[in-house]
Amino acid sequence: MNERELISEIREGNSRQYRLLVAKYQQMIFRVCRGFVDQKEDAEDLAQEVFIKAYYALDSFDGRAAFSTWLYRIAINTCLNHQRKAGRSKLFVLLDKLSANDMQSARTKSDASPDAGRIMEVNDHATAIKKALAKLPAKQQTAFVLSKYEELPQQEIALIMETSVGAVEQLLQRAKQNLRGALAAYYQENCQ
């Protein structure tokens, strides 16, 4: 049974066949999700969310693109949404911690030391890289993850992102530049 037949069968109600699709694509989707989050467990949770979303959206898969391309798009949207939500919740936690007094003491410390941003200090390379990656614009981040974590050719990235190969090339160049810039201070402090 080929993939399209399998998808038709699942659409007709044979949900158990979906197991075959998940088994085939789970490592691919896990790798993409891993590119967006810090922890392996978070990547597994996101991958689960991606497959559940894909299952319920299966009727909207029109077969114009490959199933993997369609799945990549769902994964990227899910990961970027997660990142937005996580960013917002981290900000709220941070604001919560910084009560009025803490704000005052932070201000005092910042006067004493220019490095007041140490409240979010990174502890290891992985976290530092993930933080730098998360700060990239969504398109740069997506192109970078698909290129580095999935090792996809630029043509396929362009297809997934619905853009041109030239645009992907530019996004990748900018992503690398921005990452190097964001990690330069960390590298000087911790690696030299």
Next chain:
Amino acid sequence: MAIQDMIDRQIANERQEKSGDELLERVMAAIEQQAMPVARPWPVYVKVSAITAGLAASLILGVGLGNALSSLAAPTQLIQVNDAQMEFMDVLMNDEQ
């Protein structure tokens, strides 16, 4: 470049990671659990059939009840007599006497 090496090494490490087997089971369990409420509501044709059958039953019951009430009312109508008839009966009875 050293920073680029650091990034590449980190990505290479993460690419070695594999998702656990339980991911597949979690996905399938979630789908099966969530599919249950979706599968449960009655299909439209069953709903339409039920409504039609209900209407038909009400109609039959209504007609039947109407007939039953009519037949109950019928004997009362049979022994009803108007004033002229009563007078006629009185005349008959008086004649016999």
